[in-house]
Amino acid sequence: MMTSKQYLPLYVLFGTCEKVLSTFIDLEFLQNPALHAPKIQAILMLAQSPAAEPSLLRLLPSLKVIASGGVGIDHLDLLFIASLGVKVTNTPGVVSDATADIGMGLLLASARKIVQVLSGWKLQYLIYHRFTGSTLGIIGMGHIGYKIAQRGKGFEMKILYHNRNRRAVGATYCENMDDLLRRSDFVMLAVNLTPETTGLIGQRELSLMKPTATLVNVSRGLVVDQDALVKALQSGTIHAAALDVTHPEPLPRDHPLLSLPNVLITPHVGCSTYQTIRRMVEVMVENARAAMNGLPIPNEVKSQ
Numbered sequence: 201m202m203t204s205k206q207y208l209p210l211y212v213l214f215g216t217c218e219k220v221l222s223t224f225i226d227l228e229f230l231q232n233p234a235l236h237a238p239k240i241q242a243i244l245m246l247a248q249s250p251a252a253e254p255s256l257l258r259l260l261p262s263l264k265v266i267a268s269g270g271v272g273i274d275h276l277d278l279l280f281i282a283s284l285g286v287k288v289t290n291t292p293g294v295v296s297d298a299t300a301d302i303g304m305g306l307l308l309a310s311a312r313k314i315v316q317v318l319s320g321w322k323l324q325y326l327i328y329h330r331f332t333g334s335t336l337g338i339i340g341m342g343h344i345g346y347k348i349a350q351r352g353k354g355f356e357m358k359i360l361y362h363n364r365n366r367r368a369v370g371a372t373y374c375e376n377m378d379d380l381l382r383r384s385d386f387v388m389l390a391v392n393l394t395p396e397t398t399g400l401i402g403q404r405e406l407s408l409m410k411p412t413a414t415l416v417n418v419s420r421g422l423v424v425d426q427d428a429l430v431k432a433l434q435s436g437t438i439h440a441a442a443l444d445v446t447h448p449e450p451l452p453r454d455h456p457l458l459s460l461p462n463v464l465i466t467p468h469v470g471c472s473t474y475q476t477i478r479r480m481v482e483v484m485v486e487n488a489r490a491a492m493n494g495l496p497i498p499n500e501v502k503s504q
């Protein structure tokens with residue numbers, strides 16, 4: 201049975217999971233982290249937490265590991281952290297089902313305008329583009345992309361995907377992303393945020409999409425050029441967008457994406473189920489413990 205005292209050398213940067221984490225960590229410890237800084241060997245943080253500042257990390261001479269929850273590690277400066285001799289871990293696979301669920305939920309809600317019609321009869325929203333049997337283009341065929349493809353097949357969708365390499369996923373590979381953009385009724389972004397994927401979808405890419413198409417993003421806000429997206433949605437270049445991620449999060453209240461009638465936005469809740477977060481925290485703790493004890497680390501992320 202774990203007790204919080206065993207975890208005294210952990211310092212937690214809270215994201216949205218305070219309740220779950222507090223079952224593992226002695227909250228009293230957080231009152232005065234500076235006092236404990238020399239003892240801290242591990243930081244647990246969530247993928248959507250603010251970046252771990254170099255100025256903070258330099259204060260922690262005993263730090264061995266940053267155990268990040270979720271799959272994305274774009275909030276971490278891997279090269280700088282490696283230069284401190286500190287390991288980084290994530291929790292791949294744990295978030296895939298829940299994130300794919302949100303992706304499909306957004307897709308379906310957007311296609312059938314479920315949010316727009318919730319409050320009753322609004323004639324302009326009563327006819328939809330079909331969902332079952334349409335073409336779904338997935339950009340990024342990792343764990344999450346794969347789970348989305350499986351769900352799409354349940355809706356009898358034709359599945360296209362674009363990825364750095366071809367995978368045996370029972371879907372049509374588009375080596376050229378433009379080809380996928382031209383052919384898809386729904387485009388789902390499920391890539392990691394890297395320098396190569398930052399701004400992946402801009403004005404040119406949006407102009408290749410069908411005017412009836414919907415863009416769904418469960419990846420990271422920065423994968424899309426948001427100004428270009430606003431223009432594409434206002435001008436009818438594409439039909440709609442459904443976003444679980446934006447940049448920044450949350451968007452400022454006066455951001456045009458928040459008032460467009462053809463946009464649905466959820467607040468980065470892809471992985472937010474009790475079961476996913478609990479498992480995520482368990483894996484974070486397993487990773488942190490392994491690194492702290494010099495054991496093989498289950499999910500180490502190497503800097504390139």
Ligand SMILES: O=C(O)[C@H](O)CO
Pocket residue numbers: 246247248269270271272273295470471
């Ligand atoms: O990166 C992830 O896994 C999700 O965005 C959760 O933060």
